[in-house]
Amino acid sequence: MVSFGLIDEWDPAPGRLVSWTASPESVARAAAAPVHPTPPSHQQEAYLRVAHRNAAAEFRYSGLCVVTAEVPGRLDQAAMTRAINAFLVRHDTFRTWFAIEASGRVRTHLVAPEVIDFVATEYGEIDNAEAIREHVQKQTPGPFQWDCFTFGIVEREESTTVYIAADHLHTDGVAQYLSCFDLAQLYAREAWGHSDELPVPARYLEYRARERDHSDQLTLASPGVRKWLELVRGNDGELPSFPLDLGRRSDGYNRSAHRTVPLFDESAALRFEQVCRERGAEFTGGIFAAAALAERELTGADYYFTMTPISTRSSLSELASVGWYATLIPVAFPIGASASFERIVIAAQRAYQNGLQLTSVSLHRVLELVPENAGIAVRPGWSNPMLSYVDARDFAGSEFFDIARGGVYANRAAAEEVLMWINRLPSGTSLSVIYPDTPVAHESVDRYVRVLKSAFRAVADGTR
Numbered sequence: 001m002v003s004f005g006l007i008d009e010w011d012p013a014p015g016r017l018v019s020w021t022a023s024p025e026s027v028a029r030a031a032a033a034p035v036h037p038t039p040p041s042h043q044q045e046a047y048l049r050v051a052h053r054n055a056a057a058e059f060r061y062s063g064l065c066v067v068t069a070e071v072p073g074r075l076d077q078a079a080m081t082r083a084i085n086a087f088l089v090r091h092d093t094f095r096t097w098f099a100i101e102a103s104g105r106v107r108t109h110l111v112a113p114e115v116i117d118f119v120a121t122e123y124g125e126i127d128n129a130e131a132i133r134e135h136v137q138k139q140t141p142g143p144f145q146w147d148c149f150t151f152g153i154v155e156r157e158e159s160t161t162v163y164i165a166a167d168h169l170h171t172d173g174v175a176q177y178l179s180c181f182d183l184a185q186l187y188a189r190e191a192w193g194h195s196d197e198l199p200v201p202a203r204y205l206e207y208r209a210r211e212r213d214h215s216d217q218l219t220l221a222s223p224g225v226r227k228w229l230e231l232v233r234g235n236d237g238e239l240p241s242f243p244l245d246l247g248r249r250s251d252g253y254n255r256s257a258h259r260t261v262p263l264f265d266e267s268a269a270l271r272f273e274q275v276c277r278e279r280g281a282e283f284t285g286g287i288f289a290a291a292a293l294a295e296r297e298l299t300g301a302d303y304y305f306t307m308t309p310i311s312t313r314s315s316l317s318e319l320a321s322v323g324w325y326a327t328l329i330p331v332a333f334p335i336g337a338s339a340s341f342e343r344i345v346i347a348a349q350r351a352y353q354n355g356l357q358l359t360s361v362s363l364h365r366v367l368e369l370v371p372e373n374a375g376i377a378v379r380p381g382w383s384n385p386m387l388s389y390v391d392a393r394d395f396a397g398s399e400f401f402d403i404a405r406g407g408v409y410a411n412r413a414a415a416e417e418v419l420m421w422i423n424r425l426p427s428g429t430s431l432s433v434i435y436p437d438t439p440v441a442h443e444s445v446d447r448y449v450r451v452l453k454s455a456f457r458a459v460a461d462g463t464r
Contacts, residue, residue, distance in 0.1 A: 002392075002406040002407065002408060002423070002425060003260075003405075003406070003407040003408070003409075004258075004260045004407075004408050004409075004421070004423065004430065004432040005258050005260060005407075005409055005410075005432070006256065006257075006258045006409060006410055006411070006412050006434075007064070007066055007133055007136070007137065007409040007410065007411050007412070008133070008412065009258070009409065010066065010068065010129070010133060010407060010409045011129045012068070012129050012132050012154050012161045012163075013129075013154070013156065013159075013161070014125065014126060014127045014128065014129075014154075014156075015125070015126065015154040015155050015156040015160075015161065016122070016123075016124060016125055016126075016154070016155040016156070017122075017123040017124070017125075017126045017132060017135065017152065017153075017154055017155075018077060018120050018121065018122050018123065018152060018153050018155065019120070019121055019123070019135070019136075019139060019150055019151065019152035019153075020080070020081065020084050020118045020119065020120050020121075020150060020151040020152065021118060021119070021121065021139060021147065021150050022116075022117065022118055022119075022146075022147035023117045023118070023119045025117065026115055026116065026117040026118070026147075027146070027147055029111075029115045030097065030109075030111045030115055030146040030147070031146070033097070033109040033110055033111045033112070033115070033146075034109065034110065035107050035108065035109055036096070036108045036109060036110035036205070037108075038108055038205050038208050038209045038212070039106060039108060039208065039212055040096075040098055040106055040108060040208065041207070041208045041211055041212075041324060042211065042212075042215065042327070042362040042364040042365055043324050043326055043327065043362075043364070044098075044169060044208075044324055045106050045364070046364050047062070047063075047143070047168065047169060048098055048100065048106055048143060048144075048169070049100070049106070049380070049381075050381050051142065051143050051144070052100050052144075053380075053381060054253075054414070057253055057414070059253075059255070059412070059413075060137065060142060060411055060413060061253075061413055061414055062142050062143045062167055062168065062169070062413065063167065063168030063410060063411065063413050064137065064140060064165060064166075064167060064168070064410065064411040064413075065165070065166055065167070065168055065171050065176055065408070065409075065410060066136060066163055066164070066165045066407075066408075066409040066410070066411075067163065067164045067176045067177075067179060067180055067406070067407070067408055067409075068161060068162065068163045068406065068407040068408075068409070069161075069162050069163075069180055069404040069405070069406050069407070070159055070160070070161055070162075070404055070405045071159065071160050071162060071404065072158070072159055072160075073158070073159065073160065074155050074156075074157070074160055075153055075155065075160050075162070075187070075191075076190075076191045077120055079187060079190040079191035080120070080151075080153070080187060080190075080191075081118065081119065081120055082186075082190040083183060083186040083187040083189070083190045083191075084118050084151050084183070085116055085117065085118055086186050086190070087179075087182060087183050087186055088116050088118065088149075089113045089116050090182070090186075090198075090201060091182075091201055091204070091321060091322040091323065092203050092204055092205055093170045093204040093321075093322055093323040093324075094116075094149060094170060094322075095110060095111040095112075095113065095115075095116070096108055096109065096110055096111070096146075096204075096205070097109050097111070097144075097145065097146035098143070098144065098169075099144065100144075109146075110205070111146060118151070123135070126154070132154060135152075136150070136152065136163065136165050137165075137411060139165075140165045140166070140167070141167075142167060143167045143168075143169040148166065148167035148169060148170070149164070149165065149166035149167065149170060150165045150166075151163065151164055151165070151183075152165070164176075164179050164180065164183065166179075168324070169324065170322065170323065170324065171322060171323075171324065172309075172311070172323070172324045172325060172326045173309075173326075173388070173390055173421070174311050174313070174325070174390070174395075175321075175322040175323060175324070175325070176408055177392060177395045178320070178321075178322055178395075178396075179322055180404075180406065181395070181396045182198070182320075182322070185198055186198070198320075199316065199317065199320040200317060200320070201317060201318075201320040201321035201322070202315060202317035202318040202320070202321040203321075204321060204322075204323035204324075204325075207312070207318065207321075207323065207325060211312075211360075211362070214360055215362060215365040218361065218365060218366075218369065219369065220369055220370075222361070224357070224358050224360070224361030224366075225361060225366050225369060227357075227358060227361075228330070228358060228361060228363060228366045229366065229370070229374075229376065231305070231330050231332055232376055232378065233375050233376065235305055236377070237375050237376050237377040237378070238377050238378065239307070239378055239382060239384040240305040240306050240307065240384060240385055241384070241385060241417065242385045242417060242418040242435075242444070242448075243295045243298055243299045243301065243448070244298065244299070244444035244445075244447065244448060245440055245441075245444055246417075246418070246435065246436050246438060246440060246441040246444060247436070247438040247439060247440025247441055247444075248416060248436050248438060248441070249438065253414045254414060254415055254416060254436035254437065254438065255412050255413075255414065255415065255436075255437045256410070256412050256413055256414065256415035256434050256435070256436070256437060257415070257434070257435055257436065257437035257441070257442065257445075258410075258432065258433065258434050258435075259432075259433050259445070259446075259449070260430055260431065260432040260433070261430065261431050261449060261453060262428060262429075262430050262431075263422065263428075263429045263430060263431050263453060263456050263457075264428060264429040264456070264457075264460060265427075265428045266426065266427065266428060266429075268457075268460040268461075269283075269424060269428070269429045269460070271460045271461075271462075272286055272456065272459050272460040273286070275341075275342075275345075275459050275460070275462075276289075276345055276349075279342050279345050279346055280346060280349070281345045281346060281348065281349035282349060283389070283391070283424070284349070284352055284389050285345050285346075285348045285349030285350075285352055286345055286348070286459065287348075287387065287389050287422055288304070288306070288308075288331050288333075288348040288351065288352060288387065289341055289344040289345035289347075289348040289349075290341070290452060290455040290456050290459065291304065291306065291387055291452060291455075292304035292333070292335045292344055292348060293335075293341060293344065293455045294448065294451040294452040294454075294455050295335075296335050296337075297451050297455075298447065298448065298451055301335060302334060302335050302336065302337060303332070303333075303334050303335060304331075304332065304333055304334075304335050304348075305330065305331070305332040306330075306331050306332075306385055306386070306387050307328045307329070307330055307331070307384045307385065307386050307387075308328070308329060308331055308352075308355070308386065308387055308388055308389070309326045309327070309328055309329075309386060309388050310326065310327055310328070310329050310355075310356065310359055311325055311326055312325045312326060312327055312359060312360075313325045327359060327360075327362055327363075328363055328384070328386070329355035329356060329358050329359060330355050330358065331348070331351050331352050331355050331387075332351055332355075333347040333348055333350070333351035334347065341455075341458075341459055367382075383416040383417045384417055385417045385418045385419070385420075386417070386418075386419045386420065387420045387422070388419075388420065388421045388422065389421075389422045389424070390421065390422070390423050390424070391424045392423060392424060392425050393424060393425065393426050410434070412437075415434055415435055415436045415437070416436065417435075417436075418433060418434070418435045418441075418445060418448075419433070419434045419435070420432070420433050420434075421433075431449065431452070431453070433445055433449065
């Protein structure tokens, strides 16, 4: 099973630490990279602006994503150096950096491929996990530095821990899985001469340009814009929020907390999926139906409204490309005071499919178009709850997840809302939750998770 959590929960065994970072010459040359006309994606721009507004926080406000794996034996460091540099050149998101000008405009700078030069530094034996975690966090810069990604190994005679640490600016959930497989393939080529041809990844810059070209055509009269505004106005002009109190402090930052719980083994997941399909829905629709039932049980709600992230990769080359290919779509539908799962799952599936029609209509762009006094109360820096579903069984290399004892970890950044991920893997399905680290939120999330898990199990067991 892949481990999910905050970086504090990563517990690598002691060993010889080696990390790869950009050489001083590479950093200097990247700093002089010319401006490129393509702006960041909507998701990236919103992320950068929030990070900029909170630059004075006494902790890393931006997200740091750390992906880990265990491999047998020791690695060839020279081959790893070549593989890392090939990986960074291969994916053009790693050749961009951003600056916010005095005017407020976000500028892209594009680094030439020949500037990329990551080099290894040995740190000797590190005998505790906390020191390794601190090293990774301190060594990986934030999103306004080009080289906001690092690599490393913790080497022992019998095994090696490999990690990739990257600011969220350059990676989404799919990209984190993809990065591991891609780097492993490149290492195999460099170390052992494996000649399997890797697919040519799409250029993330081209995706960003295409997204912006589409957004520039949107107006308040566009059907997708009207649908977004209809949903938000119907929610009193606000985005959805977690149904229970989170006890957030208003005089400072709320740091993040985490918990992961198992939902199903694969046999139970298949039973759950079968129930959904018998009603004309899919596993995804079942997830939102179960969440709606949990919310109804906890609060008596008769309407369910949440947001879910969707991968915007639309071609085989984009499926091979590392970058933040994601947007948020709404999932909103009536629950009914006594409707069963079998009825609700149909509405949930339909709502999800309706939301998919808004994949190319970024909420960030919609809110830019809204004039003052339009009945929309959403302000810059907004946050929202999120329920994400990732079926990783079809990912390249998924058969090695358990063998590699993979891990996906985030830093303890700020948290204002509850973010949930349901991850389906060959060995089982789990629920991971990130939420504000307050006593009230701990209690509320514990209640919510218990009820949600019970809803899932009841469907799989045939008791609901």
